Amino acid sequence: TDPRQLTPTIMGDMANAACMADGFDNIQKLPDPVPGCPNFRRVPGFKVYCCGQPTIAGFEAALTKVCGDKYPKDGPIIWFNLRQEPDVYVNGEPICARPPGKIGEYAELGNVTRDSAKADEEEFIKVIEGRAKENAGKLKFVDINKAEKEIEVKEVVTLSNVIEGLKAKFPGLVHMRIPVCNSAAPLETDFDILVKTLIGTNINTPVIINDQVGLSRATTGCVAACLFKEFQISASFEGLVETVPGVNLDLLKMDRYKMDPNKDALFRGEFEVIKELVAELKDEGAKNECDKVIDKNGPAKTGGTGIKQLRENIAESKLSYEIMDDAAQVFLKSKIMDNIHKYFYLIAFTAYMRQAAELARSAVSDEDKAKNSLTGGKTAIPGDQLKVNKTFAAFMEEHAVLRGMVEAGKGKLQWERDIPAAALANLESLATTDFKANLGKIIHDIYQTAHTMFADMPQGDHKKRAKYRFASKTLMRILPNNLKGEVEALIEKKSITLDLYEILGQCTWGQGIKA
Numbered sequence: 001t002d003p004r005q006l007t008p009t010i011m012g013d014m015a016n017a018a019c020m021a022d023g024f025d026n027i028q029k030l031p032d033p034v035p036g037c038p039n040f041r042r043v044p045g046f047k048v049y050c051c052g053q054p055t056i057a058g059f060e061a062a063l064t065k066v067c068g069d070k071y072p073k074d075g076p077i078i079w080f081n082l083r084q085e086p087d088v089y090v091n092g093e094p095i096c097a098r099p100p101g102k103i104g105e106y107a108e109l110g111n112v113t114r115d116s117a118k119a120d121e122e123e124f125i126k127v128i129e130g131r132a133k134e135n136a137g138k139l140k141f142v143d144i145n146k147a148e149k150e151i152e153v154k155e156v157v158t159l160s161n162v163i164e165g166l167k168a169k170f171p172g173l174v175h176m177r178i179p180v181c182n183s184a185a186p187l188e189t190d191f192d193i194l195v196k197t198l199i200g201t202n203i204n205t206p207v208i209i210n211d212q213v214g215l216s217r218a219t220t221g222c223v224a225a226c227l228f229k230e231f232q233i234s235a236s237f238e239g240l241v242e243t244v245p246g247v248n249l250d251l252l253k254m255d256r257y258k259m260d261p262n263k264d265a266l267f268r269g270e271f272e273v274i275k276e277l278v279a280e281l282k283d284e285g286a287k288n289e290c291d292k293v294i295d296k297n298g299p300a301k302t303g304g305t306g307i308k309q310l311r312e313n314i315a316e317s318k319l320s321y322e323i324m325d326d327a328a329q330v331f332l333k334s335k336i337m338d339n340i341h342k343y344f345y346l347i348a349f350t351a352y353m354r355q356a357a358e359l360a361r362s363a364v365s366d367e368d369k370a371k372n373s374l375t376g377g378k379t380a381i382p383g384d385q386l387k388v389n390k391t392f393a394a395f396m397e398e399h400a401v402l403r404g405m406v407e408a409g410k411g412k413l414q415w416e417r418d419i420p421a422a423a424l425a426n427l428e429s430l431a432t433t434d435f436k437a438n439l440g441k442i443i444h445d446i447y448q449t450a451h452t453m454f455a456d457m458p459q460g461d462h463k464k465r466a467k468y469r470f471a472s473k474t475l476m477r478i479l480p481n482n483l484k485g486e487v488e489a490l491i492e493k494k495s496i497t498l499d500l501y502e503i504l505g506q507c508t509w510g511q512g513i514k515a
Contacts, residue, residue: 014123017097019141022053022212029307037062039214041305043222044296046229048207050222050306052214056092056162063170066206076172076201080209082217084112084179086121087159088128095141097124104144112179121158128156180217183338185345188393194224195388202384203232219297219308223346226293231353235360235386259291266315273409277344286351314339323462340410348402352395356388423449431478446471472500483507
């Protein structure tokens with residue numbers, strides 16, 4: 001069982017919830033904004049769209065743009081909302097409920113379900129109406145920077161009722177909530193809700209996915225939706241394409257995608273646990289196809305129109321890790337491991353969808369074959385008639401080893417740079433011969449080693465901080481045992497910190513100070 005399914009929701013009672021405005025200054029990160037719908041964009045090559053939480057007017061603007069002058073406004077449109085927080089609209093603007101201690105940060109709210117979010121929303125609107133009534137018709141709320149604000153309440157509507165209102169103009173609109181966490185993978189059952197909602201839709205049915213800003217959660221959902229579209233293309237059109245003279249089928253294979261081989265291994269997603277996954281699945285094409293879709297959902301530098309690069313962000317965070325202080329490292333390490341967990345699951349989901357396409361192609365009945373046969377004996381099943389007979393949760397049950405693999409392997413990264421063996425032996429020799437007499441040379445040699453080890457980093461504060469942290473940790477590592485015991489005890493009591501000058505002070509003039 002995924003540990004997050006056992007996590008109780010920490011949303012808390014709506015009566016104590018803080019009201020936080022979803023929108024904020026500089027929320028728009030992309031060019032060509034759609035008014036009221038932050039960071040709206042289309043994924044290149046797919047009828048899949050991504051955005052932040054729209055205003056009431058923003059919903060209509062986004063849906064109008066999606067339909068354009070070709071897609072019928074009464075046609076099916078699937079809209080997924082991936083937020084855990086309940087949302088209510090005050091004067092047309094979205095305001096969410098947050099635990100009072102989770103303002104302006106990524107709030108992981110535990111095991112929130114579609115039903116619990118909806119129930120919280122019904123409760124939240126009553127709380128808002130009550131607070132406004134007690135405050136002469138005005139509502140106090142905060143922005144993401146915790147600045148307190150107040151607004152005169154003219155209209156309050158739940159998100160559910162906003163959607164119902166939109167159906168007057170867009171009667172085919174389906175709004176599905178799948179509350180997911182921010183950093184780690186969605187639950188296996190979350191993937192299944194997405195697939196179940198998309199079964200029976202056409203390849204050209206628009207799919208729109210939002211979170212608060214249009215960042216990690218929405219991008220993750222868009223990758224999964226694009227992978228479903230690829231399943232439809234693979235299962236539906238392979239037969240059709242094979243009958244077209246002169247078309248090289250290999251060119252259309254999604255799993256032949258090749259990344260720039262000059263990219264660093266971490267930027268290519270070649271983490272140890274991912275290599276283990278590919279070997280276990282015996283399907284290298286799954287990683288290639290997943291990487292292609294992630295790149296299309298990323299920023300312009302990897303061929304996308306978006307903001308978050310779900311694979312390369314892991315490598316970027318890892319590069320930031322070594323320049324952070326200890327407290328920041330604890331948070332970032334957890335985030336990096338969560339993001340590897342998400343990447344692992346997206347590849348596993350790709351393998352599942354590829355298997356589903358294979359099964360859909362081979363499981364066509366004689367009647368359907370006759371109905372959808374093409375010249376040359378091939379069949380092309382329309383996308384809305386494709387079936388998926390196995391859930392992703394069942395697929396993961398069949399490959400249960402993967403669940404343990406990701407938990408054990410997501411932290412298998414080299415978190416610190418290795419000091420060259422010869423340099424370490426030299427320092428240890430100086431320290432054991434006569435630590436105090438050699439202290440000047442020890443510090444000199446530590447910094448000389450750091451200069452070589454961090455030569456690849458650009459000059460600046462980051463590099464200075466990385467070298468200083470390395471010097472502090474290396475000095476601690478080579479301290480003679482009697483001094484090391486003293487220093488460790490003082491650090492334990494928080495009398496000093498793991499800092500080069502504080503350690504030096506204790507080893508020299510601070511000798512009388514005991515923990």
